[in-house]
Amino acid sequence: MSKGKAWKYGDDVNTDVIFPGKYTYSVLDPEEMAKHALEDLDPEFAQKVEPGDVIVAGRNFGCGSSREQAATCLKYAGVRAVVAKSFARIFFRNAINQGLPVIQCSEAVDNIEDGEDIFVDFSKGRIETAKGHFDFVPLPQSILLILEAGGLIPYIKKKIEKEKTHGANNA
Amino acid sequence: MGRTFSEKLLGGKAGKPARAGEIVTVSPDYILSHDNSAAIIKEFRKLEIERVKRAGKIVIVLDHVVPASSEKYAQNHKEIREFVAEQGISHFFDVHHGICHQVFSENGFALPGKLILGADSHTTSYGAFGAFSAGIGRSEAASVWATDEIWLRVPETIRIEMSGTLPAMVSAKDVILKIIGDHGADRANYKAVEFAGPAANTLSLSSRLVMANMAAEMGAKNGYFFPDEKTLTWLEENARSEYDVTVSDPDAGYEAVLAYDISVIAPQVACPHTVDNVRPVSEVEGTSFHQAIIGTCTNGRAEDLEVAARILRGKKVHQGIRVLVIPASRREYLLALQRGDLEVLAEAGCLILNPGCGPCLGAHQGILAPGEVALSTANRNFRGRMGSRDSAIYLASPATVAASALEGRIADPRKYT
Numbered sequence: 191m192s193k194g195k196a197w198k199y200g201d202d203v204n205t206d207v208i209f210p211g212k213y214t215y216s217v218l219d220p221e222e223m224a225k226h227a228l229e230d231l232d233p234e235f236a237q238k239v240e241p242g243d244v245i246v247a248g249r250n251f252g253c254g255s256s257r258e259q260a261a262t263c264l265k266y267a268g269v270r271a272v273v274a275k276s277f278a279r280i281f282f283r284n285a286i287n288q289g290l291p292v293i294q295c296s297e298a299v300d301n302i303e304d305g306e307d308i309f310v311d312f313s314k315g316r317i318e319t320a321k322g323h324f325d326f327v328p329l330p331q332s333i334l335l336i337l338e339a340g341g342l343i344p345y346i347k348k349k350i351e352k353e354k355t356h357g358a359n360n361a
Numbered sequence: 362m363g364r365t366f367s368e369k370l371l372g373g374k375a376g377k378p379a380r381a382g383e384i385v386t387v388s389p390d391y392i393l394s395h396d397n398s399a400a401i402i403k404e405f406r407k408l409e410i411e412r413v414k415r416a417g418k419i420v421i422v423l424d425h426v427v428p429a430s431s432e433k434y435a436q437n438h439k440e441i442r443e444f445v446a447e448q449g450i451s452h453f454f455d456v457h458h459g460i461c462h463q464v465f466s467e468n469g470f471a472l473p474g475k476l477i478l479g480a481d482s483h484t485t486s487y488g489a490f491g492a493f494s495a496g497i498g499r500s501e502a503a504s505v506w507a508t509d510e511i512w513l514r515v516p517e518t519i520r521i522e523m524s525g526t527l528p529a530m531v532s533a534k535d536v537i538l539k540i541i542g543d544h545g546a547d548r549a550n551y552k553a554v555e556f557a558g559p560a561a562n563t564l565s566l567s568s569r570l571v572m573a574n575m576a577a578e579m580g581a582k583n584g585y586f587f588p589d590e591k592t593l594t595w596l597e598e599n600a601r602s603e604y605d606v607t608v609s610d611p612d613a614g615y616e617a618v619l620a621y622d623i624s625v626i627a628p629q630v631a632c633p634h635t636v637d638n639v640r641p642v643s644e645v646e647g648t649s650f651h652q653a654i655i656g657t658c659t660n661g662r663a664e665d666l667e668v669a670a671r672i673l674r675g676k677k678v679h680q681g682i683r684v685l686v687i688p689a690s691r692r693e694y695l696l697a698l699q700r701g702d703l704e705v706l707a708e709a710g711c712l713i714l715n716p717g718c719g720p721c722l723g724a725h726q727g728i729l730a731p732g733e734v735a736l737s738t739a740n741r742n743f744r745g746r747m748g749s750r751d752s753a754i755y756l757a758s759p760a761t762v763a764a765s766a767l768e769g770r771i772a773d774p775r776k777y778t
Contacts, residue, residue, distance in 0.1 A: 202546055202547070202635055204635075204743045205743075206723075206741070206743035206744065206745055206746045207743060207744055207745065210723065210745055210746075211722035211723045211724060211746055212722075212723040212724055212728075212748070214397070214425075214722070214724070215396055215397075215399075215425065215426060215433065215434055215437055215724065216431070216433050216434075218400070229745075229750075230744050230745035230750045231744075249547055250546055250547035250550060250580065253546055253547065253580060254482065254741060254743060255481075255482050255722075255741075256480060256481055256482040256484075256496040256497065256498055256499075257397075257498075258400075258498040258499045258500060261498075276547060276550060277550075278547070278550060278580055279550055279551045279580065279582055280482055280496050280497065280498060283497065283498055283501060284498035284500070284501075287498055287500040287501060288500065332512075341500060342500040342501060342504055343404050343407050343408065343500050343503060343504070344407075346408060346504050346507060346508065347407065347408050347409065350408060350410060350507070350508075
């Protein structure tokens, strides 16, 4: 179970307002990226967000560019998860590949107030709010494994190492 | 029930029949990246393996900030060149070629039936030639370099059934803006968009690239046209390898079929700050702006420069308006040069820039100050994209941008027919 403050936003929160394009090739360190998180949507967010906080948003969160920094900057800003009515497909993949859980749950979004503390149980698929609890379909096992590894790169690294060891044992 | 293009193509690559909704593990034919290759290299290095699995599948085009505008960008490019040499990546296009999507297409990588992945959201473009092409992130790109495989969900398909012929000074850009405006920026999220119907074949390959490119702005995973005589004739000269034409079965199952008579479409404008905030030009005529841009991977081809030149021939752009013209590639630049269109545009007062992404993503070459407004042929107008958070971007066709540059305010290009 994870507890965090909800930061609530609307529909179509795009990658340019999450992480402006002008920084994509000049800000390379994830901790630095975090300082620009949501800069063009909510300039106060990066200063005020606390570890464990959750972003709650409407439809099509993360639409636009394929830039993975949109997920990276949120993760390094301390965001524990993003709960939205729906996600743009590349952002959805990027978030998982960065080890940032993405939860699709329209009902929860409609009932969560900006600034309230919410509790997320990832394995059960439940969000507890002041207005009651809301269930979501937990992510499939194959995707949870990527999240648990901390993202796609550590996950693939482990896999490659395992294959190497396996190959060596068979040789 | 028959199968859609995406079901057949991904099923074929996975080696087993596939239906929408299934997840398949596939090996792409090509994987594209651009200036973000430096970031992908960084991820690849974390895997602690020495060689990419299939160097011949990797295509890298430097286009986002070309030539390098700062030491940081220069370092970025340098690291990419070193990696390309180290790994023996032969499909490398340095800063003088143009925008990745145009360069990839004109060099014959975008072929019918191919599965193409790109670390760029507008990778959807290659559907113009009948390929399945989708954008991915940089961790995934690094992972594909290392493993030569990726999982993909087989998308449901929305068919856009187009009939009629385009009116004068109305273009594919207006059609796709109209579709996006009607159905919203997430209508095709996770889905494939099939551009078909009798009008599809009347569109040039350049125009098909415009629509497949902007399928991304409906959230689509991929967007495509079926290859026809125009495609096959072009490929005779330009295809880089063998290919198999794949098309949807006549009885394929669609999530939706949306009909458009393109002969009744008016010039369209996407207003700030979302691509689906679309109005007919008549509703925004007279809006003032500071900078016009004719270019980008959406509308920087010779066909686009030609229509702009037709409108601006022998005239001058309105005083106080800065007009940037950015051909999509060196090849398109040369074509427009040989046809005399670049001369016409330069005479009219346009600033001709080198092929590349230009200011589209706000990195260089024409950044907007607070309070400034741009009218652009690009594909995206999100807040702050081209500079200041307090600037604004309108999107339109090359004809609309050229006519507006002439009048100094957003204008209907049809009067210049």
